[in-house]
Amino acid sequence: MPDNPKSDVGRITKRSEFLAVQRGDRLRGRFFLLEIGNRGDDAAPRVGFTVTRKQGNAVERNRIRRRLREVVRNTGARDMCAGNDYVIVGRREILAASFEDLNAELSSRLRNPRAAKGANSHKAV
C-alpha cells in the first residue's frame, strides 16, 4: 500500500454519500471547493467530483472532472487520510490552470489543519 497509494483512493457515486460529505468541513479555494467528511472507519479515503451545469457545457465539465481526477491521482492521494470522504466541487478556472498550480493548491488544502482534524474527530454524528 505505501508504494502505490493512488490505487487505494475509492470513488463515491451515490447521492446519499455526497449529501453526507456535504455536512462536513468545507474549504473554499481558487479552483475548487473542498468538502471533507469523516466516515468513522479506517478504510481507504474516497473522493467524489461535482461540476455543476453553471461551469460550462458537457465537454468543459468533462474536462474539469478529468483534470481533477488526474490531480488526485498524481499528488492528492498522498495527502488524503484514511477514513475520510472528499468531495471536490470544480470551477471553470481549472480549465486554464496549470497542473503545477492545481497540485500545489490541492496539497495545501489537504494539509490544512482543519482537513487533518476531520480524520481524528470521530464524532461526526
Place this chain on the structure above:
RNA sequence: CCAGCCGGCCGGGCGGCCGCGCGGACAACUGCCGAAAGGCGGUUCGCGAGGAAAGUCCGGGCUCCACGGAAGAACGGUGCCGGAUAACAUCCGGCGGGGGAGACCCCAGGGAAAGUGCAACAGAAAGGAUACCGCCACUUUGGUGGCAAGGGUGAAAUGGUGGGGUAAGAGCCCACCGCACGGCCGGCAACGGACGUGGCACGGUAAACCCCACCGGGAGCAAGACCGAAUAGGGGCGGCAUGCGGGGUAACCCGCGGGGCAUAUUCCGGCCCGCCGUCCGGGUAGGUUGCAGGAGGCGGAUGGCAACAUCCGCCCAAGAUGAAUGGCCGCCACGUUCCUGCCUUUUGGCAGGGGCCAUACAGAACCCGGCUUACAGGCCGGCUGGCAAU
C-alpha cells in the same frame, strides 16, 4: 489563372510512459476471503464517442396504459403532381411562380361565384361606387353637360402596349399580349400547346375565421420486468407479561389509578395502550435486466433518370449510470508569422532557416430514419462567367 455555383468527403497522424470503462483468457506467475463452488484483485489480450453524439423539431421500432370493431365529433397536423419509404413535415423526378448574365437558387404553391370579416393613414373614390387637379363643348362667366387620357394619393385604383377614332375621350374600333369560356391535341397527373368564341365580366387577403381532402388514442427506457435489505408499519403463529379493589365459571363489566393524542390553559368528557422470537405479503434504499445483431455497416452485380429496391459476399464495431475514452513527452503534417536569397511590372511564387499554435464546433445515455443549428482548417469531382494562350 481569377470570380462564382453545385455535390461528396475528411475533420489530425505515428511512437513511448502512466491511468480509466467494458469484455475475454489465466495454459503460465501471484495476493486476500471462503469448507467448496466461487468472489475481490493482480497479470495479459481485445475493444472504447460524433458529423453533428447537440437542439429535442418531426417520423417510426419497442414498452406500459386505455379501448369490442368501424365510423364520427372535438382538437392538432399536413396541403401543386407523380414516385421512394416502416413512416414522415424527409428524399427523388417533374409542374407552376419568382430571382440571377449564367452555372443555379428560392416558394406555407388546395379553395375567394358557400358564408363571415378586414384594408389604418393618405386619397375624389377601397367593392359598387366615385371625380380633387385636369380635358372638351356650351355659356347669361354664376354655371350646365360630356370625359377619365394625363397629374396626384396609396401596399393595392377597375386589363397592358401601339394605332385608329373623337369636341375631348373611352374596348368605341383594330393588332399583339393578358384574361374568361368552349371543345381538341400531348401528358398517369400537376400542367402545357395551338385553335375558336367573348370586348373584359368575376379586385386583394385563407402564415383572418372558414370550407375541402388526407393523417393522428395517450404516455414514455426515470417505459417496463425481476430480485430485494435495514428501520417503521400490517397480518399469522408461539412464548412471556398484562397496576389495585369489587362482581362473574369465563369473555367481560364497574370504581380508583398510569402514559399518550386533540384543546391556549384548567376541569369534565372523548380516543389509544406491552415485550421477545419466528414466518408471510406489500414496499423503500440498493441491485439485475431492458441494453447493443440492427429498417446494421462495407464491397459488388442487376433494375431504375433518380430517391431506392432485389440478390450475392464479407464484417460485428462503445455500453457508462455523480456517468469510462484521459494526462505527459517526442517526431511529423497542416496553419500562421519573421528573416535571407532568387524570380516577377505588381499581387505574389520558389528555396533555406527561426519563432508561435499544435487546434474549430462539440461528449454516446433505449435504438433507428430525417430536419434544424454550430464548426478552425483542408481534400476531391462537376459546372458557369471572364482573361490569357493554343
